[in-house]
Amino acid sequence: MLRVDEVSVSFGGVQALGGVSLESRAGAVTGLIGPNGAGKTTLFNVVTGFQRPNRGQVSMDGREITALRPHTRARLGVGRTFQRLELFGSLSARENILVGIEAGRGRPDHGGVRRRQAEEILERVGLQTVAERQANTLSTGKARLVELGRALATRPKLLLLDEPSSGLDQSETDTLGKLLTALAGEGIAVLLVEHDVELVMRVCDQVYVLDFGQIIAAGNPVEVQADPRVQLAYLGADVGTEPPAPDSGAGVGG
Ligand SMILES: Nc1ncnc2c1ncn2[C@@H]1O[C@H](COP(=O)(O)OP(=O)(O)OP(=O)(O)O)[C@@H](O)[C@H]1O
Numbered sequence: 050m051l052r053v054d055e056v057s058v059s060f061g062g063v064q065a066l067g068g069v070s071l072e073s074r075a076g077a078v079t080g081l082i083g084p085n086g087a088g089k090t091t092l093f094n095v096v097t098g099f100q101r102p103n104r105g106q107v108s109m110d111g112r113e114i115t116a117l118r119p120h121t122r123a124r125l126g127v128g129r130t131f132q133r134l135e136l137f138g139s140l141s142a143r144e145n146i147l148v149g150i151e152a153g154r155g156r157p158d159h160g161g162v163r164r165r166q167a168e169e170i171l172e173r174v175g176l177q178t179v180a181e182r183q184a185n186t187l188s189t190g191k192a193r194l195v196e197l198g199r200a201l202a203t204r205p206k207l208l209l210l211d212e213p214s215s216g217l218d219q220s221e222t223d224t225l226g227k228l229l230t231a232l233a234g235e236g237i238a239v240l241l242v243e244h245d246v247e248l249v250m251r252v253c254d255q256v257y258v259l260d261f262g263q264i265i266a267a268g269n270p271v272e273v274q275a276d277p278r279v280q281l282a283y284l285g286a287d288v289g290t291e292p293p294a295p296d297s298g299a300g301v302g303g
């Protein structure tokens with residue numbers, strides 16, 4: 050579905066991405082994790098067309114999309130949410146979702162099809178009780194769910210989620226996890242940037258780890274969690290001051 054080949058991005062002297070390659074397959078949840086500043090959001094911007102890479106290619110379904118505008122990619126089925134929420138604050142939760150339906154790859158609106166679609170999505174993301182509320186009066190967690198609903202409303206084939214669980218309570222996070230699994234089950238390629246490692250390990254089929262703009266590990270969640278480079282990248286300088294045990298490695302992780 051999505052293929053990223055050797056993508057590099059520099060901001061002045063800062064190399065945010067240095068030759069990143071990855072794939073996000075239809076029917077799977079793919080995780081992209083890594084410390085703050087690793088380049089995760091920059092990669093999403095490259096995939097969605099908000100950031101032109103200095104080098105490298107992005108393709109979807111075998112078609113190169115590296116130079117296409119964001120709205121053109123959206124029409125091809127690329128949907129996303131933002132790390133910093135980007136909702137229409139003065140509109141209700143339902144209206145935000147209707148905007149997504151109208152912007153998306155929807156069919157003509159005969160007999161209130163769009164209204165019904167909006168109700169289905171509100172139910173799916175668990176927002177029926179706050180559907181009438183103005184988006185800027187909602188908690189961060191509920192606002193994130195509105196954004197997810199709006200992205201779903203565009204009927205994406207590839208869905209990129211930038212820290213969707215940030216601000217969600219435990220029950221909302223559980224609902225989110227089940228929803229992501231269900232979306233993959235419907236054939237969507239889900240690419241998930243997430244700091245909640247427990248959620249990533251629970252829902253992802255494949256995980257990539259980005260550190261300082263480089264993929265340092267990739268594999269299934271269990272493999273990735275056990276990788277010493279990943280533990281080092283996450284645990285950082287505290288671990289670096291303690292040399293690893295030469296024979297067993299028993300002092301690392303756990
Ligand atoms: N528009 C920009 N101009 C200059 N530097 C930028 C810009 N966007 C990102 N960067 C830099 O690129 C690097 C990667 O940033 P990015 O936001 O992609 O990281 P991230 O993995 O999403 O981090 P976080 O987990 O904090 O969201 C950082 O060093 C950041 O400061």
Ligand SMILES: [Mg+2]
Binds near residue numbers: 089090091132
């Ligand atoms: Mg980010």
